[in-house]
Amino acid sequence: MGPIRAFRSIGNSFGLAWWARIETNNPATTYWFGPFLTKRSLKAKMKLFLNDLSGEGIGSINHSYVRCRRVEPLTF
Structure with a gap:
């Protein structure tokens, strides 16, 4: 795992990662x-x-853009 991916994973686990929620x-x-x-x-x-x-x-x-913690599944 590269350093950027590790930082993303850590940020996500603390709810600091940015996600986009796309609804169709x-x-x-x-x-x-x-x-x-x-x-x-x-x-x-x-x-x-x-x-x-x-x-x-x-x-x-x-x-919309959301700062949160997400886990699988990523599609509903």
Whole structure:
């Protein structure tokens, strides 16, 4: 495990990691994208993730940025 990944894991275990919560309506799914050390780094990667979802023909997509602790599952 590299140092960045270790810091992300530690940050997540303490609830300090940044995550994106992405909700779609067709299909009705909630995705969690993260963890990230900073909100800035999360926002930088979000566009690629949202483009991937759009490319799959997903309906409307809403997202929010959350600082929290997450564990599996990351898709509902």
